[in-house]
Amino acid sequence: MLTSALVLGLLGSLHCLGMCGPIAFMLPLDQNNGVKKTAQLSIYHFGRLLAYGVIGLLFGLLGKGLSLFGIQQKLSIGIGVLMIVLVLIPGKYLNGHKLLSPIYSIIGKVKSKLGAELKKKTPDTFLTIGFLNGFLPCGLVYMALLGAIAMGSPLEGGFYMMIFGLGTVPLMSLVVYSKGMFSTTIKSKIQKLIPVFVVIIGILFIVRGLGLGIPYVSPKAAPADSVSATIECHQP
Template sequence: MELTLAAAFLIGLASTLHCLGMCGAISGALTLSLPAKVRESPPRLVTHVVAYGLGRTGSYAVAGAITGIVGTALLRGIGDVGWVHMAARILAASVLAGIGLYLAGWFPRFAQIERIGVPIWRRVEPLGRRLLPVSSPLHALLFGVAWGWLPCGLVYSMLIWTLTIGDVLQSAMMMFAFGLGTLPGVAVAGVFAARLTQLARRTHLRQIIGLSIVAVAIVTLVYP
């Protein structure tokens, strides 16, 4: 379990380099919507940004719990059959490897999976916009909860991975770990956007991160 949580956190960190445009834009919208007195006070600004990140991470954890429930029901419904668990392990490793190849820039079509959540997002997005301008940390938290359902290929790939775990708590924890991994990059996106963009353009760095995730996929397959 420690390995899968570490992998989820690593993917969250790596996603900042790959999805800087989307994450930075949302973080920027949050920052610009804050009152001037909040933007000019670093402690208060950090509080709002962290609240937003925790709200988004909470949504990831809820989504992970849902996929955990579905995955557990499916596995139990099929029964304790050896080939079923082996198939689940192969699917989990394949998804994880796909994420690694996607982050490395070798499998861009992997992002098309985000089309799955478009119908849900059409209902949630208006609610998120109504929360602007953000006026308090609680408001920022709710803003994060809403925008945590934004269609994202990496998030949905992670959810497919958790679907194969067969454990509700672990699935939720994996998505929470993934969300925590995204927090540092998203939190500083508005301040260090130029620097992060330069890092995102470093092909070798992205490939190293992607190959590291592929290696984790192989390890999880060989050593369950």
């Protein structure tokens, strides 16, 4: 399942460019020193991965809480179904919903802070920008977070999100060094593959929750511990 996070990040990189690309282009990188530029870009990416890891840890903790109720398999199935449903529902039915207004308020504050940091050139700027960048809204990040919940563990949830972020690093780095390297046609074809792959991941989570006994894919649930009814009496 961790592999799905990496592939989701790799395939979704073009989608991420819509939100993170402009920020990456605006980074105050040192254009005269290649080594320093690479170091600054690496710090920016590390900040993003750190943010994803923190978010994944929190959602993994949520998944662990749900797993304590003995519903981890049902949770995996439910998350798989939710992934598929979210792909099928047009975005216009989700955007602008009143329940999301508090989230939009937080996003506005993050964007304001990002704007202020982009004007600076201090060493810590790139880490801060990357970290804040990780909290910006992105449909693929939301899908990855569903996967983090399904992990049922804070550490595994954080690791899942960091692997997802790692998958976005190659393309995000390439566009900084080679602007306009992808034609509109190529971008369009890859964008069409993203929903298909999200559906495939959703199916994998459903299969995982069914406990079909397939190693590494759908392991059987561990049998409940049997409680012995025998009571031993000890004479004083």
